[in-house]
Amino acid sequence: MTRETKLTRRETLLKLIAGGGALSLAGCGLDARSPAALAVLEKAETLTRLAQRALLAPREALAREYRPQDISSYFRPNGSTAPDDADYQDAAANGFADWRLEVGGLVDNPLKLSLADLRAFAPRTQITRHDCVEGWSCIAQWKGARLASVLAAARPKPAARFIALFCADTLEQSLDGNGRYYETIDLVDAAHPQTILAYEMNGAPLPVEHGAPLRLRVERQLGYKMAKYVMRIEAIDGFAALGRGRGGFWEDRGYEWYAGI
Known part of the structure; x- marks a missing residue:
């Protein structure tokens, strides 16, 4: 893409954002709780996401990585710290020896992967900062398999547009019946080199309070996107039929689907 093309795209996005016109709820007299208003807000969120990616950084830009001496002495757990799901508790009691990550949905080669299988993928280790929407941050070292490598082994079908992660914690x-944690990201973030399925934290197996045996790290987004206790991954063409249709547990409760930082 030429510099002129990039500028044209950025200028167009800026004009759309600045104009507001069709995206202004007050201007069109919509009830903010109505399906029409929600549809408008979804379009606005998509536009914001595109604008952020176009204006702030290229899609492949890396989140900042830190030195070992920067690692936080205490990393505050977020969300659940000990799922009470019976299957999860049985797996944890056995050291996750019989645990398997299911990879399915719109793929040509469904997978069931043990922790040993995941460790067989070329690992990535990164020291990054976790930024919580509540306002706190911590730095830790994570090691895991790149999500892109796992998906390449599963071979997503052309119709796949998003990746859904289903978790053990309610x-x-x-x-x-939509109290179980789940999260979705698009294929752009799934392909990012820092998006990993982490099985180690600070040089040791991932602790239960931080999502053992496997959690997502998608470093260009806020902490609530970092799904813990991942049990199943599916390639999907949309998420309207999942949960309450907003693309994640917290998104179903009002958070933005794209939490880019």
């Missing part, structure tokens, strides 16, 4: 007993 954060709330909701009446609609």
Whole structure:
């Protein structure tokens, strides 16, 4: 892509954001709780995501990586710290020896991977900062298999547009049955070199409070995107049918789907 093409795309995005017109709820008199208003907000969020990627950094840009001496002496756990799911507890009691990560959905080669299988992929180790939406940050070293490598082995179909991660922890007993944690990212973030399925933290097996046996690290986004206790991964063409249709546990409760930093 030429510099002129990039500038044209950026100028177009800026004009759309600045103009607001069709995206202004007040201007079009929509009830903010109505399906029409939600559709408008979804379009605005997509535009914001595209603008951020176009204006701030190329898609392949790396998050900052730190030195070993920068690692936080205490890394605050986020979300669940000990899932009470029976299958998870059985797996944990056995040291996750019989645990398997299922990889399926829109793929040509479904997989069931043990921790040993995941360790057989070329590992990536990175020291990065975890930024929580609540305002705190911690730095840790993570080691794991690149998500892109795992997906390459599963061979996603052309229709795949997102990756869904389904987890073992239930954060709330909701009446609609959507209290189990899940998260989705698009294929751009799935392919990022720092997006890994981490099985080690600070040189040791991932602790339970931090998501053992496997958690997602997607370093260009906020902490709530870093799904813990990952049990299953699916390549999907959309997430409207998952949970409450917003693309993640916290997104279903009002958080933005794209949490880029």
